[in-house]
Amino acid sequence: MAKVTGAEPIFIDADFKSTVPGGPIGGQTRVSLRNEHMQYIITWYGLCAATSFLWYRKFIQKIPL
Numbered sequence: 001m002a003k004v005t006g007a008e009p010i011f012i013d014a015d016f017k018s019t020v021p022g023g024p025i026g027g028q029t030r031v032s033l034r035n036e037h038m039q040y041i042i043t044w045y046g047l048c049a050a051t052s053f054l055w056y057r058k059f060i061q062k063i064p065l
Contacts, residue, residue, distance in 0.1 A: 002009040011031055
């Protein structure tokens, strides 16, 4: 999306000092984006194939399920 809009690809992380003694420390964010595209492809195409098969058997072959 950054290329399309001409924006810079950035991530903003708030870095505030803790006001509570022993409280949370700012700036500890770790960003790790998972790449699960293949899993999504297999899931959705598998669901599409199963639905298409059942639809074909029900409406084209007229075989009761």
